[in-house]
Amino acid sequence: MATPPIIEFRDVARVYGTGAAEVRALDGVSLSVEPGEFVAVMGPSGSGKSTAMNVMGCLDRPTSGHYLFNGIEVGALTQDQRALLRRHYLGFIFQGYNLLARTTALQNVELPLIYKGLGRAEREAAALAALDKVGLAHRAHHDPSELSGGQQQRVAIARALATGPQVVLADEPTGNLDTKRSVEIMDLLQALNRDDGLTIVMVTHEEDMAAYARRLIWMVDGNVQSDRPTKGAG
Amino acid sequence: MLWETFKLALQAILRNPTRSFLTVLGVVIGVAAVIAMVTIGKGSTAQVTADVERMGANLMILSPGQMRFGPGSGGGSERAFDLGDVDRIIDQVASVETAAPSGNASLVAVFGNTNYQTRVTGTDSRYLLATDWPVATGRGFATAEESAGKPVCLLGETVRDELFGQADPIGERIRLGAMSCQVIGVLGAKGASSFGTDQDDVVLIPFKTFGRRIAGSMDVGTIYISVRDGYSVDRATNDITALMRELRRIGPGEEDDFSLRNMEQVASMLNSVNTVLTGLLSAVAAVSLLVGGIGIMNIMLVSVTERTREIGIRMAVGAQAGQVLLQFLVEAIVLSALGGVLGVALGLGLAAVGAQLLNVPFTPDPGTIALAFAFSAMVGVVFGYFPARRAARLDPIEALRH
Numbered sequence: 001m002a003t004p005p006i007i008e009f010r011d012v013a014r015v016y017g018t019g020a021a022e023v024r025a026l027d028g029v030s031l032s033v034e035p036g037e038f039v040a041v042m043g044p045s046g047s048g049k050s051t052a053m054n055v056m057g058c059l060d061r062p063t064s065g066h067y068l069f070n071g072i073e074v075g076a077l078t079q080d081q082r083a084l085l086r087r088h089y090l091g092f093i094f095q096g097y098n099l100l101a102r103t104t105a106l107q108n109v110e111l112p113l114i115y116k117g118l119g120r121a122e123r124e125a126a127a128l129a130a131l132d133k134v135g136l137a138h139r140a141h142h143d144p145s146e147l148s149g150g151q152q153q154r155v156a157i158a159r160a161l162a163t164g165p166q167v168v169l170a171d172e173p174t175g176n177l178d179t180k181r182s183v184e185i186m187d188l189l190q191a192l193n194r195d196d197g198l199t200i201v202m203v204t205h206e207e208d209m210a211a212y213a214r215r216l217i218w219m220v221d222g223n224v225q226s227d228r229p230t231k232g233a234g
Numbered sequence: 235m236l237w238e239t240f241k242l243a244l245q246a247i248l249r250n251p252t253r254s255f256l257t258v259l260g261v262v263i264g265v266a267a268v269i270a271m272v273t274i275g276k277g278s279t280a281q282v283t284a285d286v287e288r289m290g291a292n293l294m295i296l297s298p299g300q301m302r303f304g305p306g307s308g309g310g311s312e313r314a315f316d317l318g319d320v321d322r323i324i325d326q327v328a329s330v331e332t333a334a335p336s337g338n339a340s341l342v343a344v345f346g347n348t349n350y351q352t353r354v355t356g357t358d359s360r361y362l363l364a365t366d367w368p369v370a371t372g373r374g375f376a377t378a379e380e381s382a383g384k385p386v387c388l389l390g391e392t393v394r395d396e397l398f399g400q401a402d403p404i405g406e407r408i409r410l411g412a413m414s415c416q417v418i419g420v421l422g423a424k425g426a427s428s429f430g431t432d433q434d435d436v437v438l439i440p441f442k443t444f445g446r447r448i449a450g451s452m453d454v455g456t457i458y459i460s461v462r463d464g465y466s467v468d469r470a471t472n473d474i475t476a477l478m479r480e481l482r483r484i485g486p487g488e489e490d491d492f493s494l495r496n497m498e499q500v501a502s503m504l505n506s507v508n509t510v511l512t513g514l515l516s517a518v519a520a521v522s523l524l525v526g527g528i529g530i531m532n533i534m535l536v537s538v539t540e541r542t543r544e545i546g547i548r549m550a551v552g553a554q555a556g557q558v559l560l561q562f563l564v565e566a567i568v569l570s571a572l573g574g575v576l577g578v579a580l581g582l583g584l585a586a587v588g589a590q591l592l593n594v595p596f597t598p599d600p601g602t603i604a605l606a607f608a609f610s611a612m613v614g615v616v617f618g619y620f621p622a623r624r625a626a627r628l629d630p631i632e633a634l635r636h
Contacts, residue, residue, distance in 0.1 A: 059550065059630050080554045087552020098547050098634065102249060112551035114238050159551070 004071040005032035006167055006199055007056055012065035013222075014051050025051040027222035028065065035166070038193040038200045040210035040230070043219035049203045050171065052219070056201060057090055057169045058082040070166070087115050091160030091168040095175035097152040099144040105131060105155045106140040112163045130158040134188060150181030157188060161198075168192075170202040174209050186212040236564075239557075243565035246537070247572070257533040258573030260526025261613060265574050265606045267519035269581025270588060272602045275512035277585075277594040279505050281426075284595075286501040292331070293364060294470065294496045296323075296457040296478070300489065312491060314453035317441070319481060323457065327473045329465035334361035335441050335454040343437055344409040345397040352393050354410055354437045356444020357458075362421075364460040372404045372419030375440050383442030385415035391423040391434035408437075413447045415439060426593040467496045523609065526573065527617035534566050534621035545625050546633025559626035566618020567611055574610030578603050 014026040025048045033039055041049045054060035055067055058074055059082075067074045069085060077085070086092075091112075099108045109127035118126065131137045134154040144152050153173060160168050170189065174182035190212045192198045204210050211230055218226040247254045299312035315335070323333045337356040342349050355361075358380045362369065369388065379386050387408070394403055403417045424433040445452040461470040471494055478492055538545070545558055553561075582598055589596035 054631050057550070080556070083549065083552050083554040086550060092550050094634070098543065098550075100544055100547065111548070115548075115552045115557065163552075 003035060004068070005034050006070060007031075007033040007201070008066075008068040008071075009052075009055075009062075010066040010068070012052075012055060012062040012067055014048075014055060014060065015063040024222050026055070026062070029219075029222070029224055030065075031217065031224055031227065033167070033199065033201060035199055036193070036197045037215060038190070038213045039202070039215045039217060040213035041201065041203045041217045041219060042205070042207075042210055043225075046221075047219040048222040049219050051222075053169055053171050053201070053203055056167075057092060058085045087112065088163065089166045091163065091165035093153070093156050093160050093168060093170040093173045095172040097144070097149075097156045097176075099152055099155055099159075101145065102143060104141050104143055105136060105147065105158075108144070108155055109159045109162050112159060116163055126162055127158070130162040131155070133161060133192075134158045148181070149177050150184055153177065153181075153185055154188065157185070157192075161192070167199045167201065170200060172203055172205065174204070174206065182206075182209060236560075239561055239564045240568065242561060243568040246565055247569055253533065254569060254572075257529055258526070258569055258576070260529045261523060261570050261573030261610050262526075262577040262580060264519050264521075264523030264526050265577025265610050266581035266584060267522060268516055268606050268609075269578055269603065270584040271512055271515040271519060273582065273585035273596070273598055274588045274592065274594065275508055276599055276602075277589050277597050278592065279508055280597055281594040282501045282504045282508070286497045292461040292463075292467070293366075294459040294461065294467070294474070294494060295500070296333075296459060296474065296492060296494050297455070298492050300491065300493055313482065314455060315457055315492075316452060316454055319478075320454065320457055322481065323459060323474060323477060326477055327470065329462055329470040329473050331460045331462040332360045332363050333457050333459040334358055334364050335457055336361060337441065337444050337449050337453070337455045339411075339444070339448050341411040341437075341448070343393060343397060345403075345406065348397050350393060350396040352390075352396075352435055352437055354439060354444070354448065356439055356441045356448065358441050361438070361458055364458045366460075367424065368422045369419045370422040371402075372417070374419060375438075380440045380442065383440055383446050385413060385443055385447070386418045386440065387415045388419045388421055388438040389417055390421050390436040390438075392432055393435060393437055394420050410437060410439070411448065413443075415443070461496075467498070471496065523613055527570070527613040530566055530570055530614065531617035531621060534562060534569075534618055535624065537565075538562060538621050538625045541625075542628060542633045542636040545628050546630050546636065549628070549630035550634060555626040558628075559622045562622035562625045563615065563618050566622065567614035570614030570618070571607070571611045574607045577610065578607060581606070 009029050009031050012026050012029045013024060016023045016025060027048070029048070029052065041052065043049045051060065055062055058069065061067075061075050070089070074082065074085070100111070106124065106127050109130050110123045113123040113126055128137060128140060131140050134157050136151060136154050136158065139147060139151060144155065147155065173189070174185050177185065186209055189200055189202070193200050200213070202213060210216050213230055216228060216230050217224055296315070298314055317335055320333050320335045323330055334357050339354050340351065341354045343352050359375045362374060372388075374388065375386065387410070389397070389403060397403065397408060398406070403420065406417050407414055408417060421434070421438070426432055442452075459470070459474065461467055474494055475490065479490065482491060484490065548558060585598070586596050
């Protein structure tokens with residue numbers, strides 16, 4: 001295939017501090033994610049999975065090694081150029097939802113579209129479509145405080161989807177939810193991957209949730225310890 | 235995008251209306267002070283100009299001593315004039331139309347049960363000529379009354395109103411201090427002078443009557459002089475000065491011991507006092523704007539800290555540093571511009587009330603308003619930049635963790 005991987009780490013290291021206080025959060029990680037994959041990243045605390053997500057999301061840059069996003073060397077980009085990558089190609093889902101308070105679901109979903117430069121009507125249509133996709137079109141005009149945790153996370157997913165990203169990065173998306181809501185969220189993500197071909201990389205602590213992915217990367221001490229298909233894959 | 239940013243700023247401001255209002259209070263007060271000062275200042279300048287036009291640019295005022303300010307400030311140890319000086323000025327200076335002596339005293343005027351404290355001016359009919367002041371009802375002083383020093387008087391509009399109300403005062407007798415005198419006429423209304431005093435708050439009596447019965451001497455405090463048509467004020471000034479130096483035996487090289495002013499000089503002096511006062515008060519107002527700006531900076535810094543996570547979210551979904559900077563900068567500008575709008579409204583209100591109280595015209599100046607408004611917006615730019623830059627420099631990872 002001529003298509004390059006969406007995400008390609010070549011010997012990526014991310015080092016905080018210097019000398020004795022040096023912490024090697026990522027210590028020479030090499031991996032790649034192809035279009036259409038659904039990858040779960042697991043590992044104990046401090047194994048570097050969040051740092052890996054930050055680098056993938058272009059929020060952070062590797063200290064050494066190469067991160068190629070769609071074949072583009074991210075380490076060579078300025079902060080503003082990386083912001084453009086996030087704006088056009090990446091979607092984020094966080095453990096704590098990170099919705100704007102006192103702002104309706106619709107406005108929250110519209111937020112990335114404002115930065116994309118869409119007009120008001122276009123933006124509203126796209127945001128409503130995204131909310132419809134997560135089954136919350138009827139709650140479009142509610143504030144996050146009027147929504148349950150599961151609903152808030154679905155609004156966050158709609159926000160990540162609204163711009164039509166190539167990759168959605170989810171950082172413990174079910175971390176704050178009970179099992180029933182978690183299953184709903186994972187079903188939704190799985191459907192988006194299966195039906196729309198959305199590429200998803202998800203960090204999680206829970207085996208059950210990781211099982212929804214098709215590939216599991218296990219990290220220990222800033223390195224990939226294992227990388228294999230999940231049982232549910234195929 | 236800019237419109238979106240503006241709407242966003244407005245939302246953020248209205249989300250906490252009390253805090254926003256208190257934040258801009260400094261700017262409101264500063265702008266209101268500037269607007270009020272400048273508007274009233276311009277009003278009183280316009281008033282002075284109007285006064286001069288009404289009094290006539292031909293009127294000159296001769297008073298003893300140097301560096302005196304306008305009429306009514308006589309007294310002191312300077313050599314006074316006498317009635318002979320008045321006649322000599324009229325007779326010997328071709329450029330002079332007429333001249334009139336005047337002396338002033340503050341007395342209680344009594345009619346029946348009514349008392350009223352007023353200014354009594356001793357002068358003669360030439361004064362009404364020189365100041366172009368008509369007698370509205372009744373008649374002016376007769377020559378015989380002037381030379382004999384008869385107890386007759388002309389009332390200013392205010393005095394007539396205070397003592398007689400709607401009744402006709404002509405022929406009635408009023409008491410001025412210890413002296414009883416008969417009202418023979420009422421002067422036309424003149425309104426307030428450039429000095430802020432009510433010119434109609436006056437009783438005129440013949441100069442000799444004043445000298446004998448009130449002042450106790452025939453010294454002339456101030457001489458009012460009107461310049462003959464066809465002669466320049468400068469020419470008259472030179473002629474009168476030369477005559478007075480001769481009469482008062484002032485040697486060459488010695489300074490005048492009298493001063494001669496025309497109304498334009500008085501007006502320009504008043505206006506320069508006005509300008510200085512307006513300038514000083516505006517400087518105070520500018521300091522208040524500065525303090526207001528610091529208030530805005532303080533609250534914007536708090537706001538940036540409170541909204542760290544929001545900034546992180548915006549950055550994660552693709553906001554560039556410049557866009558975050560713009561957002562907070564616009565918020566500070568909108569905030570201080572709102573303060574400017576409130577301040578302009580408040581300042582115009584204060585100026586309207588103040589103009590009413592000070593009896594000067596209310597003349598709002600669009601230029602000043604635009605300037606004050608622009609200045610308040612600029613306060614937003616200057617004091618909003620630092621907090622906005624702090625927001626723009628946040629690390630999105632740290633901000634999201636906040």
